[in-house]
Amino acid sequence: MKLTSKELREKWLNFYKERGHVDIGAVSLIGDGTTGVMFNVAGMQPLMPYLLGAKHEKGTRLCNVQGCVRTIDIESVGDESHFTFFEMMGNWSLGDYFKKEKTQWTFDFLTKELGFSKEKLCCSVFEGDENAPRDEETANLLKQIGIKSENIFYLPKSDNWWELEGTVGTPCGPDNEWFYPRHDNPCGPNCDITCECGRWVEIGNDVYMQYKKLDGGKYCELENKNVDTGFGFERLLMYINGLTDGYMIDIFKPVITYLENACGLSYSENAEARKAMRIIADHMRTSVMLIGDEKGIVPSNVGAGYILRRLMRRAIRYAKQLNLTSENLIKVAKIYIEEIYNEAYPLLTEKEDYILAELNKEMDKFNKALEQGLKEFDKVIFGIERHKEFAKQKGEEVKNEIGGKAAFRLYDTFGFPLELTIELASERGYSVDENGFKLAFEEHQAKSKAVPQGAFKSGLQDESEQTTKYHTATHLLNAALKQVLGPSCHQAGSNITPERLRFDFPCDHKLTEEELTKLEEIVNGWIKQELAVTKEEMKKERAVEIGAEHQFIERYPDVVTVYSIGEVSKEICTGPHVENTKVLGTFKIQKEESSSAGVRRIKAVLK
Numbered sequence: 349m350k351l352t353s354k355e356l357r358e359k360w361l362n363f364y365k366e367r368g369h370v371d372i373g374a375v376s377l378i379g380d381g382t383t384g385v386m387f388n389v390a391g392m393q394p395l396m397p398y399l400l401g402a403k404h405e406k407g408t409r410l411c412n413v414q415g416c417v418r419t420i421d422i423e424s425v426g427d428e429s430h431f432t433f434f435e436m437m438g439n440w441s442l443g444d445y446f447k448k449e450k451t452q453w454t455f456d457f458l459t460k461e462l463g464f465s466k467e468k469l470c471c472s473v474f475e476g477d478e479n480a481p482r483d484e485e486t487a488n489l490l491k492q493i494g495i496k497s498e499n500i501f502y503l504p505k506s507d508n509w510w511e512l513e514g515t516v517g518t519p520c521g522p523d524n525e526w527f528y529p530r531h532d533n534p535c536g537p538n539c540d541i542t543c544e545c546g547r548w549v550e551i552g553n554d555v556y557m558q559y560k561k562l563d564g565g566k567y568c569e570l571e572n573k574n575v576d577t578g579f580g581f582e583r584l585l586m587y588i589n590g591l592t593d594g595y596m597i598d599i600f601k602p603v604i605t606y607l608e609n610a611c612g613l614s615y616s617e618n619a620e621a622r623k624a625m626r627i628i629a630d631h632m633r634t635s636v637m638l639i640g641d642e643k644g645i646v647p648s649n650v651g652a653g654y655i656l657r658r659l660m661r662r663a664i665r666y667a668k669q670l671n672l673t674s675e676n677l678i679k680v681a682k683i684y685i686e687e688i689y690n691e692a693y694p695l696l697t698e699k700e701d702y703i704l705a706e707l708n709k710e711m712d713k714f715n716k717a718l719e720q721g722l723k724e725f726d727k728v729i730f731g732i733e734r735h736k737e738f739a740k741q742k743g744e745e746v747k748n749e750i751g752g753k754a755a756f757r758l759y760d761t762f763g764f765p766l767e768l769t770i771e772l773a774s775e776r777g778y779s780v781d782e783n784g785f786k787l788a789f790e791e792h793q794a795k796s797k798a799v800p801q802g803a804f805k806s807g808l809q810d811e812s813e814q815t816t817k818y819h820t821a822t823h824l825l826n827a828a829l830k831q832v833l834g835p836s837c838h839q840a841g842s843n844i845t846p847e848r849l850r851f852d853f854p855c856d857h858k859l860t861e862e863e864l865t866k867l868e869e870i871v872n873g874w875i876k877q878e879l880a881v882t883k884e885e886m887k888k889e890r891a892v893e894i895g896a897e898h899q900f901i902e903r904y905p906d907v908v909t910v911y912s913i914g915e916v917s918k919e920i921c922t923g924p925h926v927e928n929t930k931v932l933g934t935f936k937i938q939k940e941e942s943s944s945a946g947v948r949r950i951k952a953v954l955k
Contacts, residue, residue: 350588350590351588356584359462360457369409369439374413379835386651386652388415390578392440395440395576415693417433418434418893419432419659420892425631426623426626427623428592428593433630433638439577442572444575451524455469458526463588466495474522476502480567482502510555519559519561520560521558521559529547534547553579555578557575557576585597603633632681640695651897678707725769749779749780755780755784756784815844819925822849824875824916824929826917828870828874840943840947852949853947864940867950874914880928881911883909888908898920913929934954
């Protein structure tokens with residue numbers, strides 16, 4: 349069976365609407381701050397409050413096709429299966445039906461609606477541990493509906509269990525993952541879903557939230573059990589149409605065809621061009637979606653705007669490899685807006701002029717810096733090669749490595765993010781001295797931040813007890829500003845002394861008395877909740893993925909410290925902080941004023 353993306357979308361929604369579900373539509377791609385991530389990274393994420401017990405206004409049976417954005421594996425984009433924007437087909441039971449109905453419906457949809465062979469379908473279920481039993485119930489139901497016993501695999505908690513880490517009293521439980529082979533050529537006699545050869549790919553997942561998580565890693569049965577289903581839209585579309593390359597589905601094909609004609613290179617015959625076309629197609633699609641979202645963002649140097657900027661600049665660089673221009677990239681954006689998503693995402697059509705204008709602004713800005721920067725990069729490589737020649741004559745060896753100071757100059761003078769320099773260097777067989785870059789950056793930062801009293805750390809005059817309290821309070825103020833002014837609001841500067849805090853943020857108007865009062869109420873409400881302040885070290889890519897507030901992520905080391913205040917604030921920071929908000933006292937705004945064009949300043953005290 350072959351289907352278009354429009355037909356698959358309709359089939360999914362109609363299948364579940366016929367079974368009593370309500371199509372709740374898609375929500376914004378931009379995280380609202382309640383789930384702790386910058387973007388919606390899974391179809392179930394916006395449903396989290398209802399899976400945790402809240403009543404949904406549209407009932408207990410829900411379905412949709414939800415857009416998602418994940419950028420943690422951005423470097424993998426360019427192969428046949430990775431995307432930064434993708435869609436998830438979901439359906440949910442909120443205390444309604446459970447395993448029997450769900451296994452049957454998933455099986456029926458895959459085999460009867462989409463034509464998957466029941467002989468090839470494989471499933472994995474939870475193998476059980478000391479805290480929860482083996483999921484024989486799901487395994488038996490799968491056998492009853494037609495899945496062969498040898499195609500059912502029992503896997504550990506790391507593979508077939510869902511729960512919110514670090515929580516108590518929340519629902520959790522086993523899941524049933526569905527797999528299908530990309531082709532019929534096993535790599536050996538043991539080529540099953542546990543094999544890493546790439547033949548088997550997960551196409552969907554049914555999560556059964558049947559337990560409540562208790563202290564000590566224990567669980568008890570829930571009275572009202574939930575079902576959460578997620579199936580990858582692009583991946584299913586690929587399988588249905590007998591493809592092994594995700595960029596050949598009808599969502600991407602018009603873009604790939606256009607790029608082939610524009611650059612005069614063959615997608616199928618030229619591996620380097622194929623990679624570049626995939627990156628352009630993916631990154632431009634995500635850029636269009638983020639700018640055209642109902643909470644649309646624009647490229648910037650912080651937060652979600654930084655991710656968008658990185659995507660666009662990566663697309664621009666690969667376009668240059670194919671001798672394509674900004675006009676070609678704008679045409680790609682138009683194909684997505686006018687031809688591919690005009691029905692599924694009508695807001696893109698409404699915002700078309702705005703989207704294209706923002707894309708053009710960013711491309712103009714980067715093209716100017718890129719042209720100069722690439723010339724400078726070539727000079728750096730040329731200099732190293734010359735040095736290697738002289739060293740060779742002396743019997744010495746020189747590493748194929750760009751020094752930290754050279755990488756920092758590319759960043760500071762030409763706007764090259766460190767990861768761009770690393771990527772360019774890798775293509776030439778070079779590495780980059782990342783530690784040297786960090787030291788050069790810190791040296792530059794220390795010089796630029798020096799003040800008569802000495803250099804402030806994280807905007808702090810000292811690390812006294814009172815200054816530490818004010819530092820923690822700035823995190824709460826930052827989170828509160830996002831609620832009052834919108835999720836794109838962020839820190840533009842701070843200065844903290846033992847007497848007060850000063851916080852700058854982008855804003856196009858003087859805050860009203862109502863807005864100021866609301867800020868105080870939110871911050872003081874969090875203080876009264878006695879929220880714990882915790883810190884965790886993690887890779888900076890992971891910190892970005894979970895939505896940790898940051899500025900200029902390329903400047904950070906590989907491992908960063910993330911401070912979390914309950915569920916309301918999450919920031920990459922060097923500290924120090926209090927252990928609990930209860931010690932802060934009462935937050936009071938003393939003054940709100942202009943700091944510079946488009947930037948406002950709040951001065952506040954703790955009483």
